[in-house]
Amino acid sequence: MVKIKEIVVPGQLLDEGEIKPGQGAYRDRADGKIYASRLGVPLKRRDFINVIPLTGCYLPKPDELVIGIIVDVAPSYWIVDVNAPYPAVLHVNDVPWKVEFGETSKYLSIADVVLIKISRVSETEQIQVSMRDRNLRKFVGGQVIEIQPTKVPRVIGKKQSMIELVKRYLNVWIFIGKNGRIWLNGEGKSTRLAIKAIRQIEKEAHTEGLTDRIKEWLEMNKSENM
Amino acid sequence: MEKIKLIDEKGKRIDGRGAKDLRPIKIKVHPLNRADGSCYIEWGTNKIIASVYGPKEAQPKHLQDPLRAIVRCNYDMASFSVDERKRPGPDRRSSEISKVIGEALENAVLTNLFPRTMIEVNIEVLEADAGTRCTGLTAAGIALADAGIPMRDIPAACAGGKVDGKIVVDLRKEEDQAGDADLPIAILPRTKEILLMQMDGDLSEKEFYELLDLLADACINISEMQKKALLDRYKQEEDVEEDKETKGKKTENKEIKKEEE
Amino acid sequence: MSKSVVSAIRKDYLYKLAQDGKRMDDRKFDEYRKITIEPGVITHAEGSARVRLGKTEVYAGVKLELGEPYADSPNSGVLITNSELLPLASPDFERGPPRENAIELSRVVDRGIRESGMIDFEKLCIEPGEKVWKVFVDLYVLDHNGNLFDACALAGLAALCTAKIPFERFGLGKDVPLPLATSPPISCTHVKFNGALMADPSLDEELIADARLTIALDEKSHFRAIQKGEAGSFTLDEVKEITKMAQSNVEKIRNIFKKAVKR
Secondary structure (H helix, E strand, O other): OOOEOOOEOOOOEEEOOOOEEOOOEEEOOOOOOEEEOOOEEEEEEOOEEEEEEOOOOOOOOOOOEEEEEEEEEOOOEEEEEOOOOOOEEEEHHHOOOOOOOOOHHHHOOOOOEEEEEEEEEOOOOOEEEEOOOOOOEEOOOOEEEEOOHHHHHHHHOHHHHHHHHHHHHHOOEEEEOOOOEEEEEOOHHHHHHHHHHHHHHHHOOOEOOHHHHHHHHHHHHHHHHO | OOOOOOEOOOOOEOOOOOOOOOOOEEEEEOOOOOOOEEEEEEEOOEEEEEEEEEEEEOOOHHHOEOOEOEEEEEEEEOOOOOOOOOOOOOOHHHHHHHHHHHHHHHHHEOHHHOOOEEEEEEEEEEEOOOOHHHHHHHHHHHHHHHOOOOEOOOOEEEEEEEEOOEEEEOOOHHHHHHOOEEEEEEEEOOOOEEEEEOOEEOOOHHHHHHHHHHHHHHHHHHHHHHHHHHHHHOOOOOOOHHHOOEEEOOOOOOOOOOOOO | OOOOOOOHHHHHHHHHHHHOOOOOOOOOOOOOOOEEEEEOOOOOOOEEEEEEEOOEEEEEEEEEEEEOOOOOOOOOOEEEEEEEEOHHHOOOOOOOOOOHHHHHHHHHHHHHHHOOOOEOHHHHEEEOOOEEEEEEEEEEEEEOOOOHHHHHHHHHHHHHHOOEEOOHHHOOOOOEEOOEOOOOOEEEEEEEEOOEEEEOOOHHHHHHOOEEEEEEEOOOOOEEEEEEEOOOOOOHHHHHHHHHHHHHHHHHHHHHHHHHHOO
8 A cells, every 4th residue: 555645635724833834825814823725745844834736837936947838939039838827938138049130930939849947037927038058958859748847846856866766777868847848868668668657756746655666667667678 | 287295294305315415426536638627526416527727827918917816717508418408608697607606716716826817717517407506616626626726725515495494405406496495605614704605585584594504514514525535536556547536425424435446 | 737839849759750650659550549438428418428539538418309390301300410619628728609620520520420321310300391300419528639520429429329309308208219220430530740641649649730531431331421621631542541541440449339339
């Protein structure tokens, strides 16, 4: 029987004391108590009580690396879908090339997949992204899949432990965007196994002993593969 | 035409229920693939599915609220959901129901966390048997939690009325049509705040408060079923998500049985 | 969050797989996803069915009403097919009256039923020129994951094959099964992209397809209805290849269908 971590539902009482409500939690002004606002796993961190959500959208924060898809092209900027409730703008000033006015589509076209960084989120929720940093680029080849953004930390693992496990066993290039999009590149069968592993992690993110189970699964499949 | 006797001498209703008993309820969480959150409920003969998309960009732009998300609800009845075929598409009744359900849900959702966005809730009635707006709202509450939309609590809804002079909870079609009052409500279970309330018929002040009390209890019961259904989804070991359901049958002891398939 | 823009990487990947004779879900080019047909799911409708094709899910409901026949066919009942692409089913579907995609879907499913002679329209006539049964087939799409044509066709057919004439509700006697003259045609939809032809397109395959071809065959393997869609084209050889795929799939699907509706 797989052990799962405790899961709370919206409206469930979390704490009555001095602690402060963090992500996925709120304080009811009527009685001063803290309740969950999300379906997720409660976690006390310093003097905050959080609920790590099991589901939900991606909310961008500055400096996060995400995988975006170009959805529109204008003379001096592109609109990028970063899997957030708001569209993101990539301005010609924020790309590594010198782009003349009106020449934007020569560099990036609609449907292109890019690795970008969230620069800032304005007061009117407009997301600005950038491709200036050295490691940022347009992806070519490989495969892109989407997982729930809330599961990204689990797929990466503590100090990258989980994803390094997958990369090592299957010899696949994997880049995980904070927004739940993942780019993989490797030999066909290995890539498919990597995707299977990631989907399994996504599904069991709220359980215990997951790293060991995935390691076992990778061992089994690696030897079958050889 | 002979009037049907809706409650017999022993106080039993035509389907054998007592005044406070709910019809059998089955809940399936996340039955759909494309929607961000979804829930299918069978409540008596009602078969209703709710889906949530969002938060997403509010379109057209003029609908955007700079301070909060807007909650838009589309309640629709399938043409084959009722005895006499209903022309597909919205009518005045479904527009009104969409509005009151949307307003109830908006109260529960922490809309200030997603300014300028829209949360789209779709409720489709596949088969109707009285209490569709309450079933729809109950399903929508689960779908919102499934989609990860932050809420103060998950709204639960139930309707009741007066039948053969007696106050009863959870009207079925015959009771709704031949009864003397129909009162659907939705509450936020933790605080018992009333988020939706409509009424038509004839109730004395005493009857009204008695019914309201019973309905609040019923909603609390339903709320437990909603929460259990959400938690059950994450308890399964294998990928049998399609067949996993949570059954709830109301008795006065609030015994809820979980059936595994 | 669940947008249907197919990224360039996804498209290139599907093209590459196709070149190697593969598909993203490991199916063969002529292979269908799992089909589940459940008739009688809506107890108060005259006929109903829920069909799942892979993750695509549709409900069909059959309702009958009394009405006037069309002027040019006074001895025949009437068939009206309608489809609703519910906002539930995809982030791209909006509330509102059916637009061209829904209309094409309705009309293609309708032709598949009508042209097969499956419904004995004359038996639906009560009083020539005055009173006939109007048969409404309403297709409601709940989850769009590709190939709505085949899912809706199967749902509509399953609902009709298990439907009854509601004489009781109109005080005209006892309910009887809807009179069906022959067994239904089965339709198979295929798409083409990058020169590859495949049956039962998944959502992504459908979104990147250059052209689409739906063929409905009856039990004698005769063509009963055809629809070509999207802006691309087919060569005659491609049509022949698709016909071959359809012939083998129609048989398999018909067996699943017969078992489900118990006919």
